[in-house]
Amino acid sequence: MTRTDTDPWYCTLASDSYEQARREFEWSLPEDYNLAYDLLRKHADPDRPALYQASPDGRRETYTFGDLDRLSNRVANALEARGIGRGDRVGVVVPQKPENALTHLACWKIGAISLPLSPLFGPDALSHRLTDSGARVVVADASVREALEEVEDDSALEHTVFVDGSGDDSFESMIENRSAEYAITDTDAETPAIIMYTSGSTGPPKGVLHSHGVWVGHCPAFSMYFELDVDGTYWTPADWAWIGALGDLLFPAWHYGQPVVGSPLGKFSPEEAFSLMEEFDVTGAFLPPTAIRMMMEVDSNRYDLSIEAICSGGEPLTPEILEWADEELGGVPVNELYGQTEANLLVTNCREWFPARAGSMGKPVPGHDVRVIDPGTGEERPTGEVGEISVRRGGDPVVFHEYWNRPKRTDEACVGPWHRTGDLGYADEEGYLWFKSRDDDLIITSGYRVGPREVEEVLLDHEAVAQVGVIGVPDETRGEIVKAVVQPVGDGSDQLREELRDLVRDRLAKYEYPREIEFREELPQTTTGKIRRKDLLEE
Known part of the structure; x- marks a missing residue:
């Protein structure tokens, strides 16, 4: 493989208009396509920074594309020494640390299948995914050691390796004395590469199998929501176990040869988010709406920001977010995107090509x-x-x-x-x-069909609402009625209930207003930050 950055599968959208891009775009992946080669070895300058690692203790490290290539070679050799081969599954339970990406890259070099899992998962969640996938090895953060110890006997695991651990089961011990050279195995765009589990919001989590072509498939959308200029530095607070972090930002950035900031933040802090963006001159960020709403409470003028575009998805992107970015960030576009674990980044916005419409997901991305x-x-x-x-x-x-x-x-x-x-x-x-x-999730009340997200978007416009989940509950007369479970900013009250009902009546339709409103201190969420409506029904 001797390709360069100028090859046709290097998916920058260079068309003059959205319509032209839709007409002319074609997928053009080589017959021997391999993800790790794409993300690391195809770049002309291996000394270009790929990862700026910011540790909570203040340490700062820079990894080049060449560094990541050599380190992932050592991981590949270590996994092969443990019997991992083509088609085997390897779990990755690591936050935003280099070992997370290195393990994925090593798997793809071998032809194995990586399995991103959240460090926030407890024993039951880990057990289901590791057992269902038949993972033979798991590379995990030391923080989840106890949870993994509870599931090892019930799974097919043969080896558990801990990042920031000590002893024979540590990541450092695993790669010690392993060669930094590795010949990438033969693959193509259809070779299985990664299994990502659904959030479980509509049933038991299902493993979603994707091939080596998956991340390059995200690149046209990446180019669009970052306004057709992919040169920059990128960051997201999202967990590197979620397709919204891996596919919306991390791996497309590396496909384009651009650096990413990695930082295991733990609980999201808007002040720390602004500080990271300032320190590393972040130009493009993927920020879920919840994170943006928290950042809206902080004076952004205290920070010298280089941000040029923000993409967002996973929750309603309400109009006040767009207004905040216009007023407080100097007109920075916030582009909504749409996708799912099974088929991600199908729809997005691009201000260079067409104006955003509040409430709309945008238009279909070229290639989809x-x-x-x-x-x-x-x-x-x-x-x-x-x-x-x-x-x-x-x-x-x-x-x-x-x-x-x-x-x-x-x-x-x-x-x-x-x-x-x-x-x-x-x-x-x-x-x-x-x-x-x-x-x-449709609610059918008195014969009318009500979409809960639409009601949630309106309720989120109220300044006293932090989070909300809307569900249908049985009613003898109407079949179902609309119920809103609200996490208020302060204390809930009867007055707030009436204000919320009136807001929906006024903004949507009289039959869509929530006849029942319950206040809670917090709402159940998936690891990707979505409200678990099913759990609201069961509680």
Whole structure:
């Protein structure tokens, strides 16, 4: 492999317009495509910084693309010495530390399948994923040692390696004296590479198998939401176990040869976020809306920022976020994006090409054929009519291969050539896509269909609402009624209940207002920060 950064699979969108990019874009991956080669070895300058590592104790380290290549070679050799080969699964339970990325890269060099897992998982969550995937080795942070000890006997694990540990089971011990040379195994864009588990918001977490082409498939969207200028420094506070961190920022940045800041923050601190962005001259950030709302409470003028664009997704992106970025960050665009574990970064915004519309996810990204269809027939819905958001499977590298060990569920997610996302929405006359709800979260009250996300977006506009989850609860007369479970900024009150009901009545429709409102100190969330509506129903 001797390719350079100028090859056609280096997916910068150079078109003059969105329409031209949609017409002309084609996937052009080489027959022997390998993720690790793409992210590390294809770059002309191996001494270019790839990772600025910021440790909580104040230490700062810089890793070049050459450093990461040599270190991941040592990890690959160490894993092979433990019997790991093509198709074997390796768990990665590490926060934003170099060992996280190094283990993924090593797996892809071997032809093994990596398994990103959150350090926030407890024993039950780890047990399900490690057992279901059949992982043979896990590389984990020392902070999860006790949790892993509870699940080792119930899984297929043969080796557990701890980062920042000591003794024979430490990461340093594993790679000690291993060669820094490694010949990447033969792969192509369809070779299995990674299993990511769904958040479990609609049932037991399912393993989503993706191939080596998955991260390059994210790059057109990356180029769009960072406004067609990919030269910069990137950071996200999101867990490196989530596709929103790995796919929305980390690996696309490395595909383009750009440095990323890594920092295991722990609990999110808006002040620390601003400080990191200032220290490392971060130009592009992926920030979930919850993080942005917390940052809105801090005086950003205290920091000398270099931020040029922010992308965001996973929760409603409400209008006041866009207004804050315009007023407090000097017009920095905040571009919403849409995707899921099974098919990520299908839709986004790009101010260089078209104006953002508050509440809209944006337009389909070049390279992805996204339609709103009838989930039963696969026929496209007319403009403005609600249907299921779907993407054509054939030839799209971001679309998953299968649910691990669940062929029936894989088949159920398809209709004709389409992967059904399970999300309901509609397209307007100018091609913008609008999300309504999950198809299985719909509330049917008095014959009306209510999408909970739409109600949540309105409630989040109230200054006294920090977080909210909207669900349907049984009612003898109406079948279901709308209930809002609210985490207030201060104390809840009857007056606040009435204000929230009036807000929904005024902004949406009278039948959509929450007849019941419950206040709680905190709401159950998945590890990706989504409200677990199912848990609200059960509590």
